[in-house]
Amino acid sequence: MAIWLAFLRGINLGKRQVKMAELRTCLEAAGFVAVKTVVASGNVRLEAEGGADAIKGKLETAIEAQFGFKVGVVLRSQAELKAMLDKHPFDTLDPKADVTRHVLMFDQPLPAGLRIEDRPGHTEILRIDPRDIYIAGYRQPNGRYTEGVEEVLKPLYAQLGKGALDTMRNWNTIEKMLA
Known part of the structure; x- marks a missing residue:
């Protein structure tokens, strides 16, 4: 499994509140492993199989299903973040x-x-x-x-x-x- 870093856009603003423990549970239920949130503003480190587009889509679908609103995800691989x-x-x-x-x-x-x-x-x-x-x-x-x-x-x-x-x-x- 590869390590991915997901940056969620626009959560914990106004009515779009997401508790990080609930986000972790949501993503684990969707099949992601080693899920770790970093700071309470929608930063997630996780492990998953597949390509970036599939993982991004799976993240966005799971979050919308759980919390009732769309959340855009900007995704980076471990190698991309290390290069940054x-x-x-x-x-x-x-x-x-x-x-x-x-x-x-x-x-x-x-x-x-x-x-x-x-x-x-x-x-x-x-x-x-x-x-x-x-x-x-x-x-x-x-x-x-x-x-x-x-x-x-x-x-x-x-x-x-x-x-x-x-x-x-x-x-x-x-x-x-x-x-």
Whole structure:
């Protein structure tokens, strides 16, 4: 069996509440093994047989059947997540900067040659990979870090259209996924 990392989009927001123990039970009942949730925002490490599309579909079907609403899943293999961890661009940041690190992950490849205009010292796009965008959010006078990220990403979403499935995670969460 292979190790997979599933990132659920938009749970534990508003009425879309999912307790991690219930999610674990749901996924185990669907046939996944060694299910482990990481942080209470829909991050799951599991083992399964099959290809990415089949596993993603099985996850989405099981979650909708159990909780009564659709949840998009962005899936990464163990090798893909290990490559992210090994080759991330966050080492380029000033170690003294008051910054938060995030990765915006997509379930489908991004358009080739994609460019996003960032705001240096505020919301910086550090690198765009085929399905991932690495983002640094600097602390602002109001104490927030990612307040400007939506404005920076607005042209991206306009280009991608409504069908794009993505989810953003704090880099600290990504670092915990294979632990």
